Amino acid sequence: MSLQWMAVATFLYVEVFFVLLLCIPFISPKRWNKVFKSRLIQTVALYGNTSFMVVLAILVFLLIDAFREVRKYSVTEKVDLTNNPTAVEHIHMKLFRAQRNQYIAGFALLLCLLLRRLATLLSQQASLMASNEAFKKQAEGASAAAKKYMEDNELLQEV
Template structure:
C-alpha cells in the first residue's frame, strides 16, 4: 500500500474510533458539550469549516482516482488475445487494489460526514437538556414563592381578598407552566432515547464497515504475498 493510501486508511481507522467514542454511553451530552467547548477545540472550531471542506475535497479526489483505476483495470482488454499468466495476475492485483482504495476512501468520506452530524446532534441535545432543566427549576421556584406569599396572607379587608385571588390565579398559571415544562422534559428524554437508538444503529453499521475493511486489507496482504 502506498503512503497516500496508508494515510487515508489510518484516517479511516481514527474515524471509526471517534464514532465509537461518540456512540458508546461513556459520557453524557453535557460532558461532551464541555469537551467541545474547550479552549483547544474552540481554537480549532474557528477554522473547522475550512478543515472539513479540505478533507472532503481530498477524499473526493481519492475516491474519483480509485473509480478511474477500477474502470481502467476492469476493461481487461481483448479476451481473444493470448496473455501471459503473470500479466493477468498483475492486472487482477491492480484491480483489487483499486477496489480496496475505493472502499477505503468511500468509507472515510462517509464517516467524516457522520462524525460531523453526531457532534451537532450531541451539542443540540446538551443545549435542550440544559434549557429544560433551567425552566423546570424556575417554575418550581416561582410556585414555591407564590404559595409562601399566599400562606402569609391573613383574612383581611377586600384588598387582601383581591390580592389572594390574584395570587391563586398566578399559582394556577405557574402550575400549568410547570406541567408544560414537565411535558417538555419528557419530550427531550424521548428524543434522547431515539438518539441513543440511532447511535446504536450507527455503531452496528460502522462495525460492519470495519469488518469489510479488515477483509479487504487481509485480501490485499494475500495478493502482495
C-alpha cells in the same frame, strides 16, 4: 499500499476511533459540550471549517481516482489476455487494490461527515438539556409560589 492510501486508511481508523468514542453511552452530552467548549477545541474549530472542506475535497478527489482505477482495471472480459496467463492475475490484483482503495476513501468520506454531524448533535443535545433544566427549575419555582399564594388565599378566606 502507497503513501496516500496509507494516510487515508490511517485517517479512517482515527475517524472510527472518534466515532466510537463519541458514541460511548456513559459520557454525558454535558461533558462533551464542556470538551467542545474548551479553549483548545475552540481554537481548532476556528480554522476547522476550512480544513474540513479541504479534507472533504481531498477525500472526494481520492474517491473519484479510486472509481477511475476500478473502471480502468475492470476490462478483463473485454481484452483478450490468453497469450499471457500471469496478466489476468496481475489485472485482478490491480482491480482488488483499486476496489480496496475505493472502499477506504468512501468510508473515510462517510465517517468524516458522520463525525461532524455527531459532534453537532451532541452539542445541541447538551444545550437542550441545559435549557430543560432551567425550565424545570423555573416551573418548580412557579409551582412553589402558586402553592404559597393558594395557602395565603385560604388563610385570608378563613379570617
